Amino acid sequence: MSSEINDKLHKSMASIYLALGLGLGAFALQVYLSGYYEAILLPTLLTPIFCALSIWRWHTANRYTHDPAAITALLALGLFLLLQPETSANITQWHWIALSYPLLAFYLLPTAFSLAFSLLLLAGLLHLRLDNHAFEQLLTFSCQFLLLMSIACFYTISNRLKTKQLEQLVGIDKVTHFFNARHLKIRLNAEVSRARATQKPLALLLVELHQYPEIQKELGQLVANNFIREASKICKFNCRTGDEAYRYDAQTLLLLIPNTTINGALVLRSRLYQHLLQELTNDVGPLDVSITPLELQIGEQVADLERRIANSCYHSLSERVEDNLNS
Amino acid sequence: MGLLESIRSLVWCQFLACGFFLLLFGWHIFQGDDLTALMYFSGSLVITLALLIGQNSSQNNLQLLSRLVFASYTLVCLLLLLVAPHKNSYLHLSLYLAYPLLAFYLLPFRTALLFVIGFSISANLLLMLQLEGTFRAVYIITFWLVTLLTSLNRFAYFSRQEALQKQLNRDPKTQLMNQQQLFIDLQKEQERAQREATFLGVVFITSLDNFDSENTKELGCIFAPYEGVYSVAANKLIALIPLAVPKDLQARKNKLRKDLPHLMLDFQLTSAEKPLAKDLTAFATKSRPTA
Known part of the structure; x- marks a missing residue:
């Protein structure tokens, strides 16, 4: 029964990958036009990966507990957020994209893996990107990140829980009506x-x-x-x-x-x-x-x-x- | 992940979210930023309410309360955007990304969608006025992307849940067969009784309190597995009892009255010539008896 949900969701997953691919493509173009060539490598490399994931997911529904396409996407996005050179002194925009990461992670991969990826990203961000910030700022950022992560987590669990409860009560096959x-x-x-x-x-x-x-x-x-x-x-x-x-x-x-x-x-x-x-x-x-x-x-x-x-x-x-x- | 583990994880995540809301509330109070603190406090109220409602979201007063609490949370969020535009850190704005998640979690789908659309448009207008430069572009794009993704994700689950509701032949609360299945089975049992030259008895069961899965489990021990028990209203059940001869009904009557003294029981013998559908509908819709 859970594979039926996957069948329904795989096209929306494909749309998410496509949106991310197009976003990265647009970002690569913007970096190219502004002449900041140092920052062009990762978005250029990741754009075709996300487009390929989108095509894959559009044509084939996921059959595994941990969707390999989602794992690839989350890894790629995590690396991008950690390693992409900053295009401006103001890094607030990286905060934003990083803060939306747990939300995206739980949509793409509603399992404990998302939790692990989100926590790893938080650790990476604190170590690599925010190491020169004051302790207070790090604490507030961490709290905010963990708050968003727990909201995304309970939202995903509640959705799955309700669907699972209904599935367990359904006694009629939807194709034959037997x-x-x-x-x-x-x-x-x-x-x-x-x-x-x-x-x-x-x-x-x-x-x-x-x-x-x-x-x-x-x-x-x-x-x-x-x-x-x-x-x-x-x-x-x-x-x-x-x-x-x-x-x-x-x-x-x-x-x-x-x-x-x-x-x-x-x-x-x-x-x-x-x-x-x-x-x-x-x-x-x-x-x-x-x-x-x-x-x-x-x-x-x-x-x-x-x-x-x-x-x-x-x-x-x-x-x-x-x-x-x-x- | 099993059902029980999922429920446990859900409660833990809610506690965790509530804890972070309160932590950030305390921090902003300490910083003297009262309005932001108020936003976090109202967020913690939203989560507390979600914890209180739990799986029992059918009560009208709780639904009304959740709408009121969520409306206050929305107002505080918008007020914060309106009156406190220039701050040292815009970190609290990230909570706006989680607005659709909270809305879809706490409210029914259509109400939540109205809240999300209204909030997104108002917030977008205020953000256009208050923010500037690349940050404005990045924030607004992220905000709309997350809102759109959440709405699509919720819609996918909602349509799946609607489809499952249509396929449902059991009452989620009591775990018994529902009224729709009763009408199908009643017709089938009447035809079967006619074919096998047997009889069918119907027991109308009324309680002063609502039935839940625990009470109905007890009932399951009293009725035989082939005697179908159906939930037709929160405090009303109907049982179909196949009988070999009509006088068996009297014996069942005496036994059930002895086993279930706290319930009001009515008995009726059916036949294919005597349609019962109207009686059943009238029984299901009749108002609750008083003690």
Whole structure:
């Protein structure tokens, strides 16, 4: 779920890198025009780096906890703030850019790394740039810097916290509008206890769309989403009253069919299979789908059923075999 | 970082920010710079209020208080720009960079956006008058850049949170299923009861106090996992109870009245022919009972 936020944010990150790149470019031009050639090296060197980071982030969303593009950008900006020769005797402007650094750091990299970068920059500034200032001034500057850093830190944490809390409460998959795997855990517990209390059978169908990863890779996320959305519509259409549909993982849908034996599940399976073959098309070849029926065994616990569901998925078979071999 | 760690870090960061605000307030009082000291003091009030509100931002009086405190902070910031232009150090101006962060943290998105736009325009005009030279250009560019970045960052999170709110099928406070899910499940359970020739009972639960996640955990032990409990208002819950025969409702009634003596309970037996949606909506919107 957190990668979805990254997908949404990566273009705004790219814009920030571009803005910084353009800013440095403009600064290099200004230095060149004013003839202060000593100060031209760093902005000229960093402008293409920031532009490259911008292009990278625009095309690819971050998949790591600590975004390498953000780390590069923060390192580059930190070095620039510490090593760039001063263009005037009045260094107030460096104070400003340095004071906005923690804010920028927490936008680009909302992790403990930003905190470390900000503190390192403060130490560097005090040692390299502000060493000839009075102690009082150093103290006020440090307090101001740390105040801004703590505001940026709690602002970022609060944003992430609220989003995380909402994500943990969401039980519906946004693409298929089926319940998600988190909700399945709750419902499976309810349905198993209901099946026990009413002494009625409980079955389920695992619908695996094997071409989903290939479509996602070759035709993009949008086409892959449409593909699974169409499959979910067909599944929903074939569900009976009281049946529930879930998105078990990226490529697997699960139908929970209460009051149904394995024979009933097999009938539903063949009907659903025919409908999928007739109605679901894709651009990577003939439809490759497997539908596995399962039934709750007498005395089976919820955890055992969950394990059996996980072990019945064909697409994760190779991973399971590998895990078994490793263990 | 886990949820609990995030909450802990958040509280620590707030304490830290409040501490620095108070430290700088004390320093400026010591320096005899009362107006700047007042700005830091009002900043510390903003953070204290944020600490008090915590995760419980739904109360109307707290929301009103936060607006008032933030409006006073804004006024002090602008007053400082208006009446104390020539100072030895402009360091306090850096706090203006954090204005949008404080606004978006404390206030709802749209109100915060209004504050940020109003403040940015007023501050920009005053800064144009008060500052001069390269410093004016650098400061105003940095100020607008940070304001824009903060607004964009907040907007990205806000749209994500709005999208999640739409997908939500649980009440964040009680962690129970919400009213939207109740209507979906009610229809499904009624159809299922008809198909399986069983019955469906509905329990209307009212409390004098609001429910929270702790009370609802206790309720979870009383109801079976397949008996859905839904939150429809702060002090009202509804439970759907599948029944084999209608007389089972009487047994459940007696048991629940014994287990939950402090709650007001009403029971109803449903059928597909008898739509309940209106009754449920009326129950959810009915005013709070008095003790």
